[in-house]
Amino acid sequence: MNEIIFLDETSSTNDWLRERCETLSDKTCVTAERQTSGRGRRGHSWETSEGMLAMSILFKDPPDVPTLTARIGLSVCDAVAELYPALSQTGIKWPNDVIVGNHKVCGILCESFGIGDCVNVICGIGLNVSQSEEYFKKVGLPNAGSLKMLSGIELPKKLLCEKIRERAIIRAGELFCGCYEEYRARVLNIGKEVRILRGNDERRARAVDVAENGCLICEDEGGRFEVNSGEVSIRASEGYI
Numbered sequence: 001m002n003e004i005i006f007l008d009e010t011s012s013t014n015d016w017l018r019e020r021c022e023t024l025s026d027k028t029c030v031t032a033e034r035q036t037s038g039r040g041r042r043g044h045s046w047e048t049s050e051g052m053l054a055m056s057i058l059f060k061d062p063p064d065v066p067t068l069t070a071r072i073g074l075s076v077c078d079a080v081a082e083l084y085p086a087l088s089q090t091g092i093k094w095p096n097d098v099i100v101g102n103h104k105v106c107g108i109l110c111e112s113f114g115i116g117d118c119v120n121v122i123c124g125i126g127l128n129v130s131q132s133e134e135y136f137k138k139v140g141l142p143n144a145g146s147l148k149m150l151s152g153i154e155l156p157k158k159l160l161c162e163k164i165r166e167r168a169i170i171r172a173g174e175l176f177c178g179c180y181e182e183y184r185a186r187v188l189n190i191g192k193e194v195r196i197l198r199g200n201d202e203r204r205a206r207a208v209d210v211a212e213n214g215c216l217i218c219e220d221e222g223g224r225f226e227v228n229s230g231e232v233s234i235r236a237s238e239g240y241i
Contacts (some may be wrong), residue, residue: 004161007032013056014111014124021058021120029165031055031157049139051131051146053157054124057165059172061118067176067214069096069110069229070183072123075167076106077186083163084151091188093241094207094216095229099188102241103145104128123172125164130154143240176214184210193237194218196227204237 003025010016010032017030035054062068076098081088091099098106109124128146136144148154171179184190189207196203196218205218205225215226216234227234 003028004165005030006158009034009036011035011037012124013054014109014122017056017058017122018111018113021060021122022115024058026060027057027165027169029055029057029161031161049131049135051129051135051148053127053129053160055127055161055164056122056124057168057172059121059123062121062172064175065112065119065121066230068121068123068172069108070176070214071171071174071179072108072110072125072168073098074179074183074186075171076108076125076127076164078167078171079160079163080105080147082167083155083160084147084153086151086153087147090186091241092183092186094187094189094210094234095214098127099241100145100147100150102143103150104141104143104240105145105147105150123168125168127160127164129157129160177212180210180212183214187216188241189216189234189236192241195235195237197233197235198231207234 007030012035013030013032032054073092077090080090087100093099096108097104106127110121112119112121128144130148131146133149187210190209192207194205194207196205205220207216208219209217211217211226215228218225218227
């Protein structure tokens with residue numbers, strides 16, 4: 001039976017699922033009030049505050065694995081729009097941040113691993129639910145925001161977890177081609193100057209589109225090229241997005 005498991009504390013919800021994945025059912029979700037060793041993309045630390053929803057979902061052998069991060073991003077947008085009508089204009093900072101009103105409200109980390117002939121994916125989601133503007137200033141995250149801060153409404157984290165999981169299960173069962181135009185319309189980097197970071201190397205270009213495989217299409221003096229989210233980090237040349 002598919003389920004949501006509620007924990008007081010764990011090192012990382014992604015790690016908790018991975019360590020138990022062989023005995024858990026497909027689409028099991030775990031959420032924790034506190035993560036002691038949470039992480040984001042490319043090894044960055046992922047601090048869990050009291051006002052954050054930290055959750056992870058296990059998908060066993062899902063379709064179209066390379067675009068799952070994009071589809072999970074859409075599922076968070078779906079859930080936010082449904083529960084917070086005033087925040088329906090959500091966007092995505094390619095590849096994995098959900099943006100509301102120029103504030104990052106959510107980060108996503110999808111990690112894949114093989115078991116036999118199957119590829120399993122654990123999708124970690126960190127959603128800012130109720131932190132204040134003062135909190136983000138204090139911890140040095142001026143571009144972050146919470147749903148309460150932006151809407152004036154505080155909803156239970158349990159409700160948000162249930163709604164995101166519900167929408168994520170639907171999106172994870174789709175192919176990217178079925179939601180490509182919807183995703184493309186939400187990507188905020190398009191038309192912006194970006195810095196493409198690969199290790200210690202930096203390349204500046206203009207983001208011009210999203211490819212049908214989920215890659216970001218960029219252009220510089222050498223022409224157009226695709227950027228794979230698993231290989232690089234994207235930063236704005238100016239500002240945050």
